[in-house]
Each structure stands twice: as structure tokens, then as C-alpha cells.
Amino acid sequence: MQDMQFSTTELGKIQIADEVIQIIAGLAASEVPGVAGMSGSFAGGLTESLLRRKNLGKGVNVEFGEDEKTCKVGLSVALEFGTNIPGTCLTVQENVKQAIESMTGLSVTVVDIHVVAVVFPTDKPKEIAEVSAERKIRG
Amino acid sequence: MSVLDRVLLALLALWAIFAAVMGVLFGTGTVSSVNITFWSENARDELYIVVVSLVFALIGARFLVYRLGRVDPEFVVLPGEHGHIRISFTTFQQLSNATGQNIRGVESFETRVRHGQTGILLAVRVRVHKDIDIASTSNDIQIAVKDHIERTTGVTVERITVNITEIANSGAKSSKAWAE
Numbered sequence: 001m002q003d004m005q006f007s008t009t010e011l012g013k014i015q016i017a018d019e020v021i022q023i024i025a026g027l028a029a030s031e032v033p034g035v036a037g038m039s040g041s042f043a044g045g046l047t048e049s050l051l052r053r054k055n056l057g058k059g060v061n062v063e064f065g066e067d068e069k070t071c072k073v074g075l076s077v078a079l080e081f082g083t084n085i086p087g088t089c090l091t092v093q094e095n096v097k098q099a100i101e102s103m104t105g106l107s108v109t110v111v112d113i114h115v116v117a118v119v120f121p122t123d124k125p126k127e128i129a130e131v132s133a134e135r136k137i138r139g
Numbered sequence: 140m141s142v143l144d145r146v147l148l149a150l151l152a153l154w155a156i157f158a159a160v161m162g163v164l165f166g167t168g169t170v171s172s173v174n175i176t177f178w179s180e181n182a183r184d185e186l187y188i189v190v191v192s193l194v195f196a197l198i199g200a201r202f203l204v205y206r207l208g209r210v211d212p213e214f215v216v217l218p219g220e221h222g223h224i225r226i227s228f229t230t231f232q233q234l235s236n237a238t239g240q241n242i243r244g245v246e247s248f249e250t251r252v253r254h255g256q257t258g259i260l261l262a263v264r265v266r267v268h269k270d271i272d273i274a275s276t277s278n279d280i281q282i283a284v285k286d287h288i289e290r291t292t293g294v295t296v297e298r299i300t301v302n303i304t305e306i307a308n309s310g311a312k313s314s315k316a317w318a319e
Contacts (some may be wrong), residue, residue: 029156033286048158048160055253072222073222079230079239081233081234082291083291084290084291084293085224085226085230085291085292085293086217086219086224086292086293089217089219089224090219090221090224093219093220093221093222094221097221108221110221110222110223111221111222112222112223112224112225113219113222113224113225114214114225114227115224115225115227115230116227116229116230117230117233118230118233118234118237119228120237
């Protein structure tokens with residue numbers, strides 16, 4: 001995808017890559033209580049495994065708008081069992097919108113959320129174990 | 140499916156049966172091309188055959204388009220202030236299974252989800268322990284699953300069909316079919 005032409009000054013252009021927005025959105029969504037994680041595509045997961053590097057923009061899709069400095073964000077998330085789904089999604093939408101707008105100055109018109117699954121407390125240790133194993137490999 | 144579609148489908152089925160019977164008769168040599176030529180001696184009869192065949196080809200094409208064009212999305216969309224919230228059928232299945240498996244007397248629990256008029260329809264297949272009141276357990280399942288899904292997702296559960304398929308620790312299966 002072509003980078004967002006953010007602004008042009010006398011010193012040069014400022015462009016923002018969609019990966020930057022993806023990472024900001026992914027981190028903002030993950031920090032909301034009740035969000036168990038982001039859900040990426042099979043290809044993304046494979047790349048993550050092969051490169052042994054956590055993809056922070058996993059499960060985030062960004063489309064730059066026709067209007068100046070606007071974008072649409074789509075997120076695929078897995079939520080923790082027991083959370084109120086509409087309430088948590090609303091918080092995620094607000095958090096993502098606020099994070100992108102404050103960090104980049106872009107206007108976020110839409111934050112669509114796709115809840116792909118729920119994660120049960122019994123699944124959690126497995127996930128945590130995977131993350132710690134990954135850290136050990138990196139360390 | 141509309142009444143017209145049902146009638147067209149019945150006609151198509153009859154045509155398929157007729158074609159199958161003709162195929163068998165041809166294959167066994169009971170009917171030969173000589174007999175067919177005898178049936179349609181004049182040009183008008185041949186025209187009728189062509190027209191009828193075209194009509195059935197159109198009916199077949201209509202159902203092909205109907206089938207290919209009707210792919211129900213496997214999620215429910217809730218409109219939100221900042222954008223849509225889509226909840227996948229997998230999420231509903233997980234919520235339903237987790238709730239159902241916690242009910243006393245339930246050994247195993249599987250859920251299928253479909254779209255309804257204003258919400259979702261659930262069909263659950265349950266394996267229960269012996270010596271339980273099946274009617275009461277089924278009622279408990281319906282109440283608990285409906286309440287949990289509606290409370291956590293905000294989506295209306297229109298109907299829950301409970302299908303008790305098996306008694307745990309017994310080989311007697313009542314049914315393996317899904318109740319639609």
C-alpha cells in the first residue's frame with residue numbers, strides 16, 4: 001500500500017506508512033482490559049513464526065481515505081471469556097481512535113472490529129508460555 | 140425460499156427424474172433413437188421439445204445463481220458509534236459451548252449458529268449423563284445459553300433447538316442428525 005502523504009513542508013515531505021498505523025492500533029487495542037489478543041491471517045502467523053518476531057500490527061487493516069488525512073481501521077480481535085463484547089469493543093474503538101489521532105494527527109473516520117473468538121482462562125497459560133518461550137529465544 | 144421457487148424446484152426435480160428414467164431406458168435398450176424419432180415426427184413436436192428443454196435449462200440456471208449468490212456471512216454485525224462490531228459465529232459457538240458444558244448433567248455440548256430474522260438461531264447437540272431429568276436439563280440449557288449470549292454479546296437469541304443425541308456411558312444413540 002502506498003504511504004500516506006501526510007504533509008509537505010519547505011524542508012521536505014512527511015509520509016506515514018500504513019504499518020505505523022497498524023502498530024499503533026494493535027498496541028492500543030491490546031491494552032484494553034478484556035482483549036486477549038489480535039488475530040492475524042494464516043500468512044501473517046507463518047511469517048511471525050518463521051521470522052520469530054512478534055508482529056505488532058497483526059490483525060489490523062488500514063485504509064487511507066480519499067479526504068485529506070483520514071483513515072479507516074479494521075481490527076480482528078479475540079476477547080477474554082466473560083467480557084461484555086459490545087462494551088469492550090466500544091472501548092477498543094475509542095482507544096484506537098484516540099491513539100492514532102493523538103500520535104499521527106490523522107482523523108480516524110471508522111474503527112471496525114471483528115470479534116473472531118473468545119479465549120478461556122485455561123487457554124491463557126498456553127499463550128503466556130508461548131510468549132515467554134519467544135522472549136527466551138530472543139534473549 | 141418462496142412458493143414460486145418451491146414450485147420451480149419441484150418441476151426441476153420431476154424433469155431430472157424423467158431424464159434419469161429416459162437415461163436408464165436408453166441404457167438398457169428399451170427405448171432407442173428410432174422410437175424417439177417416431178414420437179416427434181413433425182416439426183412442431185420437435186419445437187415443443189426444444190422449448191421445454193430451454194425452460195428447464197433456465198430453471199436450472201435460476202437455482203444455480205440462487206445457490207451461488209446466497210452465501211450467508213458467518214458473523215453478526217452490530218452498529219457502533221465509531222464503526223461496526225462484527226461478532227463471528229465461532230464466538231457464539233464458544234460462548235454457548237462454555238455455558239452449556241457447565242450445566243449439571245451435560246457430558247458434551249456442540250453448537251451450530253445460523254442467522255435469524257432479528258438475531259441468531261442456535262442448534263445444540265448434547266450428550267447427557269444418565270439418571271437426569273432430560274426435559275428439565277434441556278430447559279436449563281436453553282435458559283442459561285440464551286441469557287449468557289444475550290448478556291455478553293447484546294445479540295438476540297431467537298430460538299435454541301436442543302437435540303439430546305446420546306446418554307453418556309451407554310451405546311444407545313437416539314439420533315445423530317441436527318435438528319434444523
